[in-house]
């Protein structure tokens with residue numbers, strides 16, 4: 017079970033932050049690499065983000081884990097998405113079926129790619145609580161090594177079934193939307209309110225939220241997205257111990273202002 021673990025670490029998400037701006041993407045990727053980030057998440061849905069990520073990684077490709085996705089109701093188009101990814105990344109370390117779209121059919125050919133070594137791990141994702149029962153059903157097939165799901169103090173539905181299931185089966189967990197798409201950062205607590213978390217290496221509210229997710233030992237990777245170079249380093253710094261215990265996690269579970 018242990019070799020399936022990917023973390024706990026902070027990775028970098030690329031939705032809404034990379035699309036169409038390859039120069040900015042390169043700067044953010046380089047800042048993330050400099051800060052120690054070694055997992056990058058993308059998707060064909062993210063408007064050019066995969067191409068920007070591939071170009072930005074340049075000669076550092078072998079140092080990192082690329083997690084991307086297949087997102088289409090067509091198997092033929094799915095295979096085409098994969099061919100393009102092999103062009104950008106050489107191989108795909110974690111290939112995820114995005115939003116469960118036609119997952120049974122994609123799983124069939126992706127298992128073939130995994131057997132051939134062009135994909136290392138297979139994953140499946142969904143962002144909506146209404147799809148979590150279907151996500152659990154996919155995990156119960158035993159075919160997936162990784163699941164990607166939303167988890168932050170205001171989205172905790174995954175605690176009911178998905179996190180226990182992933183832990184029981186040794187499935188690695190990647191957390192999307194750890195900052196609630198930025199909504200949880202609009203009115204951060206004061207420095208005084210953050211003070212009890214300082215001995216855990218937390219200096220900012222974003223770091224508190226990221227550490228909150230990673231301190232659940234069923235979670236492997238949190239993948240905050242950012243378009244800002246300085247935030248790539250700030251976020252990455254939350255990916256090291258010490259982790260929060262039962263006294264600290266509730267301090268991050270404050271109501272939305």
Ligand SMILES: NC(=O)c1ccc[n+]([C@@H]2O[C@H](COP(=O)([O-])OP(=O)(O)OC[C@H]3O[C@@H](n4cnc5c(N)ncnc54)[C@H](OP(=O)(O)O)[C@@H]3O)[C@@H](O)[C@H]2O)c1
Nearest residue numbers: 029030031143192193194195196197198222240241242243
């Ligand atoms: N499979 C799916 O269905 C799915 C769905 C959603 C997301 N995802 C994946 O999960 C990743 C993360 O989710 P997300 O990007 O939606 O949401 P998120 O990571 O929770 O939040 C991203 C937002 O937070 C802001 N932010 C980041 N770091 C910050 C900091 N230190 N201080 C203040 N603001 C900060 C960013 O703005 P700035 O750009 O201004 O920094 C951005 O608007 C995505 O990028 C994607 O890779 C997957």
